[in-house]
Amino acid sequence: MSHSAEDEEPSTAATDPLAVSRALLVGVKRGESVEAERESLAAHSETALDALDDAERLAFWLNCYNAAAQLLVADRPALYESRRRFFAADALTVAGTALSLDDIEHGLLRGHSKYGLGYLPRVRPAAFERRHRVDSVDPRIHFALNCAAASCPAIAAYSTNVDAELDDATALYLDRTVEFDPDAGPFGRGVVRVPRVCLWFHGDFGGVAGVRALLRDHDLIGADDRPWVRYHGWDWTRRVGWFRDDET
Template sequence: MKQFSLLVLLILTTACGISKKAIEKTEETKKVENEIEIKKDIEVVNKEDIAVENIDPRVVQKDTIIVVETSELPLPPKPPKSTNNSKNSFDVRLNNILQNYVSENGEVNYSEIKNDRTDLDIYIDYISENLPEDSWSKNEKLAYWINAYNALTIDLILRNYPIKSIKDIKDPWDQRFWKFGEKWINLNQIEHEILRKMDEPRIHFAIVCASFSCPKLQNKAFTASNLDTQLTNATKEFLADKNRNIISADKLQLSKIFKWFAKDFKTDGNLIDFLNKYTEVEISSGAKKSFLDYNWDLND
């Protein structure tokens, strides 16, 4: 009987040991399985695969760990360029240039503009991205293109400065340095394909080719609201300047502008009719006409 009791005790002890080992093995198995599940839920993301701002919190599970390198994150995009198409805003920047660097006589201080051409660059940048719209009036378009021509001529000189004459530049009026909208343009296109087609002969006394015999560069931008007055004043001033025209009742010594663009001054009568509108002298219809030599020296 005593031996039987010892045998039962031995069997029970062995069974308890086996159960304990089984329980421990089960717990270890669960622990390993849990670790595997956690590892399965860990997602390592490199900077090349995802940017922080692209992580959608709605799809990130609560057990998911996202590892992101925080160095060299992409910079935020630049703000879009201004789409302000206010016609009045064109004039302020150009006025700063003209009033600071152009004398009352139309002499241009190119060296000073070249030292600080920020205003000019901003102005050209702005007008090149804000072209006239179909809804603009004729005067609005004229003012825009006259100002553009003069600003681009200054820019052309600065690109080659110091020079003695615009003619020192190869094909100066055909250089395509400026992109307006989707097209590269030159000074000839502005003058002949745009401005001259608008049937306003007085533009010839507003656009300036950076030369002594050209009309003087006005030191104020042209504006649509005041354009007629500005063009009239520029025309009268040019005709009264004896360095550019010598006019009497029966004899005319004129700028070659009137020779090169003769047909532009015959849209409302003949040349004498045009001149009599803007001169104090009453020119006779039989006045003898000749043309002065053109001085291409730089207007500085």
């Protein structure tokens, strides 16, 4: 995936929310001051957010989440010792509304509860969330969101080309994490081990059948394979600043 725009100087005067979210993430990556971008996002009107189409909205909230997580762990590192507090803390203000990482991920990107393996709706979503959330959950977000844990995928800045960019992110993360042993397990069906997020958000993926379909789409299992699905553990060791350009 090419992110040539990341190498351009971000304009802090940008009024387009998606452009500002990208500039924020690029500034975080470079270790620069991002106060101008944070202030710009906070000052944006909700009308400006309304102008985003669904693909732009998806890219916008992905960028906001990844930038906010990096900033939160840098500004308040002690919070990371309590994941409940870390994900619930105010992390970024957008259009005058303070948002936590949970608000962005589960409210604006997923529209579902963080509990219940992806099958439960959000209870009493706020008006801001109802107005600005992505129309439907895209399971590929789980291969793009980075909460500063070692098991998280690497960070990239998303754009209007978010569909292709998410395909790329998904392929990279699955290639790094999926393990398939066609000879393991009962009845000769094999065993495939997949990332923990496929269990935590089972419903987002369409259950086991959906996980297998995703693996077939990425040629990680054969068209006729129906392996037993098992899940890797999750390494919560803090890892900050892991951007896609840092991969070798």
